[in-house]
Amino acid sequence: MNVSLYVWQRAAALAMAPMIILHVALIFYATRHGLTAADILARTGGNIGWGAFYALFVLAASIHGAIGIRNILAEWSPLHDPGAGIVALIVGLLLLGLGLRAVAGVTLP
């Protein structure tokens, strides 16, 4: 961990904190109102706002998670630099790709 990774990870956490609250509130709303998958897709499909919100959420989570995984690998696995960084980068890109694919799946018309 260095100052650059530290600031990026904290900044991503800062961005995610309100997003997580909104995301959890949304889950509660959807379950309390008995919304079906079709109901949800009808509301999110073509909605640029939700698309942008979740795309940013995915980006922040990918950055935050990848840096954390790099730390865990560097400290608790036989991998050190640059191995831990390379694996974390791959995991981060995978999270980003899968996340954006999911966002596209529910928000693209």
Next chain:
Amino acid sequence: MTLELNVSLWRGGQSGHYQVFSVPQQENQTVLDVVTYVQRHLDPSLSYRFACRVGVCGSCAMTVNGRPRWTCRTHVSRVAGNGRLEIGPLQNLPVIKDLATDMTGFFEKWREAGGAFVPTKTRHDDIETIAPDSPARLAAAAAIECINCGVCHAACDTVRWNRNYLGPAALNRAWTLVNDVRDGGNRERFEAVAANGGCHACHSHQSCQEHCPQGLNPTASIAGLKRRTAQAWLKGEIRVRGREG
């Protein structure tokens, strides 16, 4: 009748075993007294390190019943309620022999963290006037009484997991110099402690604070370094140096 302490002492190097000795219990007795008794009366080949015996030099730290402690100021009555003592070398440092560890790497990390004072004045300049209640002096004073005993280093999880981590003692030292208005080495020091394995590797477990015999709080010093280096990096005043960890 004299009561006897059951004392297990580490024998050997990195690999070795505990050897049991019986030591007469005294009413007023430190753990260092116990080790010294074994070396003087039972086995002169026992190796250990001490100097001042009064908590100033920081050379007698060992692992006592699982916790790193300064043995000269640790009374047996406080740590061996059941009459048993297990004394080993400090953890996270290579063992030379028995209870003596190799502190070379520990002090190299002090140097790596920018632990040397960088003067900005010559002998021809006036002595710097520092108000005792100035914020920088108060921050330095809170961390300055380190005796280099290595207890925090031995207690630190991050040191155990990350061989390149500079450790709480070296970073605490760096923090005292960051707050020394006479020092001119902060840019270099910030880059040293902001690299991989520097202050940002700390998980704030606070074991250093919990175990420090001087009652210092290296975690707070490291938090100060994190804050100051992050600000410096965001302002473009420092760059990220390459180092593993």
